[in-house]
Amino acid sequence: MAKVKLKEFAFARSGDKGDGSNVGVFVTNQRDYELIKQQLTVERVKRHFHAICKGEVTRYEAPNMLALNFLLRDSLGGGGSESLKTDAQGKTHGLALLEIEVDR
Amino acid sequence: MRDKVLIGYGQGFWGDSILGPVRLVREGPLHYLALDYLAEVTMSIMQKLKGRNPKAGYATDFVAMLDRTLPEIHQKGIKVIANAGGVNPQACLQAVLDLARKKGIKGLKVGVIEGDDVLARVPELIAGGHGLVNMDDGRPLSAVQDRLLSANVYIGAFAVAECLKAGAQIVIGGRLTDPALVAGPMIHEFGWGPQDFDKLAAGTMAGHIAECGAQCTGGNYTGWREVKDFVRIGYPVIEASPDGTFVVTKHDGTGGLVNRNTVISQLLYEMGDPRRYLGPDCTADFTSAVVEEVGADRVRLSGIKGGPPTPTYKVSLSYQNGFKTTGQLTVSGPDAVAKAKLCADIVWGRLALDGCTFAEHEKLVEIVGAGVCHAGITEASDPPEVVLRLGVKCADEDKVDRFGMEIVPLVTSGPPGVTGFAGGRPKATDIVGYWPALLDKTQVKTTVRVEVS
Numbered sequence: 001m002a003k004v005k006l007k008e009f010a011f012a013r014s015g016d017k018g019d020g021s022n023v024g025v026f027v028t029n030q031r032d033y034e035l036i037k038q039q040l041t042v043e044r045v046k047r048h049f050h051a052i053c054k055g056e057v058t059r060y061e062a063p064n065m066l067a068l069n070f071l072l073r074d075s076l077g078g079g080g081s082e083s084l085k086t087d088a089q090g091k092t093h094g095l096a097l098l099e100i101e102v103d104r
Numbered sequence: 105m106r107d108k109v110l111i112g113y114g115q116g117f118w119g120d121s122i123l124g125p126v127r128l129v130r131e132g133p134l135h136y137l138a139l140d141y142l143a144e145v146t147m148s149i150m151q152k153l154k155g156r157n158p159k160a161g162y163a164t165d166f167v168a169m170l171d172r173t174l175p176e177i178h179q180k181g182i183k184v185i186a187n188a189g190g191v192n193p194q195a196c197l198q199a200v201l202d203l204a205r206k207k208g209i210k211g212l213k214v215g216v217i218e219g220d221d222v223l224a225r226v227p228e229l230i231a232g233g234h235g236l237v238n239m240d241d242g243r244p245l246s247a248v249q250d251r252l253l254s255a256n257v258y259i260g261a262f263a264v265a266e267c268l269k270a271g272a273q274i275v276i277g278g279r280l281t282d283p284a285l286v287a288g289p290m291i292h293e294f295g296w297g298p299q300d301f302d303k304l305a306a307g308t309m310a311g312h313i314a315e316c317g318a319q320c321t322g323g324n325y326t327g328w329r330e331v332k333d334f335v336r337i338g339y340p341v342i343e344a345s346p347d348g349t350f351v352v353t354k355h356d357g358t359g360g361l362v363n364r365n366t367v368i369s370q371l372l373y374e375m376g377d378p379r380r381y382l383g384p385d386c387t388a389d390f391t392s393a394v395v396e397e398v399g400a401d402r403v404r405l406s407g408i409k410g411g412p413p414t415p416t417y418k419v420s421l422s423y424q425n426g427f428k429t430t431g432q433l434t435v436s437g438p439d440a441v442a443k444a445k446l447c448a449d450i451v452w453g454r455l456a457l458d459g460c461t462f463a464e465h466e467k468l469v470e471i472v473g474a475g476v477c478h479a480g481i482t483e484a485s486d487p488p489e490v491v492l493r494l495g496v497k498c499a500d501e502d503k504v505d506r507f508g509m510e511i512v513p514l515v516t517s518g519p520p521g522v523t524g525f526a527g528g529r530p531k532a533t534d535i536v537g538y539w540p541a542l543l544d545k546t547q548v549k550t551t552v553r554v555e556v557s
């Protein structure tokens with residue numbers, strides 16, 4: 001087993017949901033799906049985004065797409081027109097998630 | 105009945121490239137062209153424009169696009185569905201009819217869908233017990249009612265189908281949901297009914313995949329190195345079948361990429377609970393879909409399940425919520441990060457000297473280049489230069505403008521290496537607050553009307 005960043009084998013997309021963002025991450029085979037289901041816990045993702053996400057993290061599973069979907073509440077500095085941030089819509093949060101290192 | 109209906113999606117948002125729709129019309133077969141011109145903030149901007157000019161308040165980009173494509177659209181018989189009407193669908197209809205006449209096109213049928221704009225009805229709705237409470241935080245609308253800018257109901261696909269049935273070749277709506285622009289033609293072509301939840305869910309999923317234009321054909325894809333020819337990226341074409349299955353593809357010979365990964369990426373975009381995607385016409389279960397590659401740049405979706413919709417429509421309201429501005433400077437090395445931090449402290453300090461202070465949550469300091477987008481995850485300790493972005497927001501417009509005056513002086517009165525200031529002093533702009541709410545469906549009645557050039 002080696003330490004590997006998700007960006008080596010997974011894909012992601014993110015966008016805004018109110019003043020939070022959603023980050024969808026998926027892989028291309030069942031073995032990797034079991035791996036991310038096990039290792040990408042809510043706690044792990046919350047810790048990873050500690051400087052970005054000030055609210056709760058929720059996780060959903062979409063097994064048909066070998067995907068997990070995370071909602072990161074209060075992660076956009078107000079969201080929409082309220083936010084002053086460069087990434088007011090969380091467009092780059094998917095790539096940030098892919099920086100997580102897992103055992104594979 | 106056609107056994108395959110081709111629906112292109114040429115505009116993912118207000119400001120998307122005009123090449124999307126132009127090339128969809130020119131470079132391959134198409135029965136329908138769907139175009140989304142709205143975002144949450146757009147409606148409030150359009151209400152303001154309409155307040156100044158009763159003939160404004162719709163997406164003028166749509167008319168500019170038709171100026172380039174209408175003769176070909178008319179000749180090929182392509183039907184166009186757009187939520188370009190904004191808060192003034194009638195004015196948009198007139199502009200399109202005027203354009204058709206100017207181009208000598210006779211007999212073009214242009215339809216409008218109205219009934220989504222409930223701004224004028226808000227007092228009546230409140231009086232009738234429809235609270236329009238904020239669905240995110242539960243506040244009553246009275247908190248912002250005196251500052252409302254817009255109020256629009258998200259209208260579904262059956263209104264689109266009704267307008268097509270009335271004979272329109274160009275369908276103009278206000279706040280139609282993005283997926284409705286795709287599901288509407290399917291309902292019209294295949295005769296689906298309000299109880300055909302699996303099929304409506306399929307139409308909704310097809311619309312969700314296509315609704316951001318090139319985001320399902322290789323755009324914004326984290327496997328971007330696989331994508332060929334971004335310059336000529338093809339916009340999506342949905343090849344729909346009467347049984348609710350569909351293929352996501354793009355015109356032959358265009359750039360970009362459609363595969364299982366690019367489609368799944370977009371399915372996950374702005375997703376909440378994937379088992380319960382709520383829309384005005386049905387509830388779609390995104391986890392029910394079988395997603396498979398069936399050829400080069402062809403991905404088929406089948407097996408989609410849906411259920412009944414909720415008894416309410418989603419309403420998007422907006423209100424004036426104070427002022428904001430941001431300004432930026434470039435700070436070169438050596439010691440770019442340390443000097444940028446010093447610059448920020450100088451600005452806040454000088455404003456305080458003049459009696460102008462902001463609460464922590466009203467201020468923003470970003471040192472772009474040192475780790476802003478991925479703060480706390482990927483950061484650079486000593487980049488050769490950074491962009492310092494400073495911003496404020498508050499209820500007092502004068503204070504926001506005062507802030508804007510203290511950025512340029514840093515060039516001569518701060519640390520060395522401050523440059524890159526252009527565009528004058530940053531000025532206060534409106535913050536448009538977003539207020540999502542629910543409204544009983546019995547309170548909303550849409551109407552369609554068709555006029556001929």
